[in-house]
Amino acid sequence: MDLLSLLPVFIRVAQTGSFTRTADSLGLSRPVVTRSIQSLEKELGVRLFYRSTRSVTLTAEGRELLDQAEDLMLRTRRLVESLHRSPGEPLKGRIRISSSGIIAWAFLQQIVTDFLAENPGVSIELITADRDMNIPGEGIDLAFKVGDRLKADVIARRIGVVRNILCASPSYFRGRPVPGEPDDLRDHVALVNLYLGERFRLTNSKGETRIIEMKGRYLSSNSLLIFNACLHGAGIAMLPYEFALPYMARGELLQVLPDWEADKYGFYALYYDTSLSRPARRFLEKVTGVLQTVGGRVYDIRVRAKDRLVGSGKIE
Structure with a gap:
């Protein structure tokens, strides 16, 4: 050998x-x-x-x-x-893509379906993992990640943005006071998304900032589990604004501390080097093209496709 x-x-x-x-x-x-x-x-x-x-x-x-x-x-x-493969040939091959479960569910799945319909010679393996993947070690062509904690051994291309707000269900506030200031959060139950971290900076319209620690008894790296717990009244969670918006419009979720927002996170495409395969490169082009139609707001894709929104759902 x-x-x-x-x-x-x-x-x-x-x-x-x-x-x-x-x-x-x-x-x-x-x-x-x-x-x-x-x-x-x-x-x-x-x-x-x-x-x-x-x-x-x-x-x-x-x-x-x-x-x-x-x-x-x-x-x-x-x-x-x-x-x-010459540039003019139909795309062929397999693409291994990874993302968190919530990104796959709310954003990528429709793009994957459309891309496969447009390219019959391509197959896609969509791996959902609420952790940082070892991109070369696990044979990942493209990974998509929310958040600015990035590894130095991969190329990170910022292609979108995620706006973050605090939310809770109306049932959570039965018998509990509504927070008026960030310091009031220490008296409430936090649902902690370990994938995003426990420490956030909040900023209001006056430019004032507060650092909060989301300490709680329910911790998970799975964003969908945190969202579902929040929806069912288990506590206060940091959620993507566009993702929460339809639920706020229907009164299923309320925005907590509506005058305060957390820092926006970048949405990144990650890959090991610039020599992407043709199918992977074309898929990335499709993702960035879709994001451009909504100003880079990742979860706005799902909102526009699934919901017609009325109202704000804020706690006044």
């Missing part, structure tokens, strides 16, 4: 932590996997894994190789795709 042919086996062992699971997933025998890793270690002159009867873990040299090998495999795949 040559060096390049051994790298996919090495990457899979690193991902699974098991020679047996690697053999099963690649359709190889376990001895072939073992010999492949031994040959790679001999070729490089370093030990790549610590082996025990229960686990297989990377050495420091193994971790360094994994970073480089994942990068090489990703670049190789994209090079092959670009060489096999």
Whole structure:
């Protein structure tokens, strides 16, 4: 075996932590996997894994190789795709896309459906995860993320914006006082979205600012769970304005502290390098084109498509 042919086996062992699971997933025998890793270690002159009867873990040299090998495999795949397709040919191939569950549900799913209808030769794997993905390590072509906490090892292109407000259901305020100032929030139940964080800066129309800590007993990184808990009266949550707007219009949610808003978050497209495959590049162009029609307001897509709004839903 040559060096390049051994790298996919090495990457899979690193991902699974098991020679047996690697053999099963690649359709190889376990001895072939073992010999492949031994040959790679001999070729490089370093030990790549610590082996025990229960686990297989990377050495420091193994971790360094994994970073480089994942990068090489990703670049190789994209090079092959670009060489096999001329610009005028119909798009073909598979795109792996990741986002939080709420972004996939409220924004991406319609774009994915439309893109697939327009490009019959393309398939899309939409992965929903309320965490930061290892883009090269997990083979992600494009990731979409709300928030300004970004990793330095990926390209982050700001393509939209999310406006954030505090909301609660009317049932939550039965028997409770309505907050009049940000400091009043300490006497209320907070629903904490760990994906966005617990610390927010609020600003009012006069330019005054307050820093609040959303401390609560219900914490989740899943935005949909936080939203659903808020809708059912479990507490006060920070929600995207356009997403909450239809529910406020129907009186199902109320805006808390209507004179105060949190900082706007950027909405980013993330990818590992500029050599995106043609299908991934075209999908990103479609997403940015859709956002341009609504001034970059991510959740405004769902509002315009699904609802006709009347009223403000604010607590006066």
